[in-house]
Amino acid sequence: MPPSEPDDLKRLGERVDAARRKSAGPDQNAEPTPIGIAFRLGTELVSAVIVGTGLGMGIDWAFQHWAHLSTRPVGLVVMFVLGSIAGIRNVYRTSQQISAKAAPKEK
Amino acid sequence: MAMNPMEQFEVKPFLIEHPLFSIGGHPIFFTNQAFFMVVVVLAASLFLTLTVSKGRLVPTRGQSLAEISYEFVGSMINSTMGHDGLKYFPFIFTIFMFVLFSNFFGLIPYTFTITSQIAVTFALSCLVIGVMIFVGLKKHGFRFFSLFVPQAPWYLLILLVPIEVISFLTRPISLSVRLFANMLAGHTLLAVFASFVVLLGAAGGVLSVVSVAPFILIVAIFALEMLVAGLQAYVFAILTCIYLNEALHLHDHH
Numbered sequence: 600m601p602p603s604e605p606d607d608l609k610r611l612g613e614r615v616d617a618a619r620r621k622s623a624g625p626d627q628n629a630e631p632t633p634i635g636i637a638f639r640l641g642t643e644l645v646s647a648v649i650v651g652t653g654l655g656m657g658i659d660w661a662f663q664h665w666a667h668l669s670t671r672p673v674g675l676v677v678m679f680v681l682g683s684i685a686g687i688r689n690v691y692r693t694s695q696q697i698s699a700k701a702a703p704k705e706k
Numbered sequence: 707m708a709m710n711p712m713e714q715f716e717v718k719p720f721l722i723e724h725p726l727f728s729i730g731g732h733p734i735f736f737t738n739q740a741f742f743m744v745v746v747v748l749a750a751s752l753f754l755t756l757t758v759s760k761g762r763l764v765p766t767r768g769q770s771l772a773e774i775s776y777e778f779v780g781s782m783i784n785s786t787m788g789h790d791g792l793k794y795f796p797f798i799f800t801i802f803m804f805v806l807f808s809n810f811f812g813l814i815p816y817t818f819t820i821t822s823q824i825a826v827t828f829a830l831s832c833l834v835i836g837v838m839i840f841v842g843l844k845k846h847g848f849r850f851f852s853l854f855v856p857q858a859p860w861y862l863l864i865l866l867v868p869i870e871v872i873s874f875l876t877r878p879i880s881l882s883v884r885l886f887a888n889m890l891a892g893h894t895l896l897a898v899f900a901s902f903v904v905l906l907g908a909a910g911g912v913l914s915v916v917s918v919a920p921f922i923l924i925v926a927i928f929a930l931e932m933l934v935a936g937l938q939a940y941v942f943a944i945l946t947c948i949y950l951n952e953a954l955h956l957h958d959h960h
Contacts (some may be wrong), residue, residue: 646879
């Protein structure tokens with residue numbers, strides 16, 4: 600039946616489009632779960648503090664080792680504070696990214 | 707039955723008498739972790755090559771799976787990095803498929819989850835950050851370091867530049883810890899509930915009947931772990947995209 604062929608093709612095309620929309624939808628806007636967001640913010644904060652503390656201890660060690668200056672607590676304290684600030688800044692930036700991603704969907 | 711839920715994460719060498727080679731007197735073994743890495747890489751390569759080798763117009767199930775993953779990563783790159791990010795497609799696709807396959811392989815009983823090792827995930831994220839620095843330096847030269855200099859008066863920069871540097875250095879750590887901790891926590895949870903089933907079942911009487919409850923819970927957690935396995939691969943890949951995008955287009959995101 601030649602006349603029905605374009606109809607069949609058109610219907611197939613519509614079904615393919617519908618299926619494509621359905622499969623592309625949830626993947627693209629993979630909704631971050633609340634626990635995922637919490638975990639992400641937590642790691643951002645904690646890892647910055649760890650890096651800051653590690654750098655501070657490294658600086659103290661380097662001064663002791665190469666310059667024979669005993670700066671022991673100073674580097675640690677300063678870098679710990681800077682690391683904490685960086686952690687909070689990370690959290691702020693990440694939460695801004697998350698809300699920027701969520702915002703277009705609310706419109 | 708293993709009663710220690712952490713036993714599944716132990717790295718055990720095969721052929722203890724025959725180390726592969728040694729570095730500085732320290733013998734390097736072929737471990738179960740290395741074995742499953744080989745398995746994962748082989749499985750991913752075979753899956754992607756075999757399913758698309760026929761190249762049918764109307765795809766088979768396998769072929770459409772491979773095509774979906776290809777298009778998924780392609781559109782992810784397009785939406786985060788724009789069109790010129792597509793030349794990094796092979797890199798991001800490889801990372802995505804490796805993490806995805808190792809996460810899913812870990813869910814098969816009696817296998818070893820290679821992404822539950824911080825050494826593996828940290829090496830992966832160091833690779834990502836290394837590529838990011840390389841791309842940034844190659845494209846922008848020393849202007850790449852303006853990534854660490856926010857727009858602020860000079861007296862604030864004394865404080866802000868170290869903060870930005872620390873915040874940059876946290877990236878490999880947060881990237882690797884996120885993947886590692888998710889996999890570790892999920893698999894530990896499964897093992898703990900599995901040991902509940904065995905303990906309650908062996909206790910006899912009413913307790914044996916109660917052992918159905920943790921079993922049902924295991925099924926639910928397993929379904930959740932399937933979601934986590936896919937989601938963590940996605941998160942790892944999309945953060946790679948975001949970092950590469952920052953190196954490509956400095957300060958565009960501000």
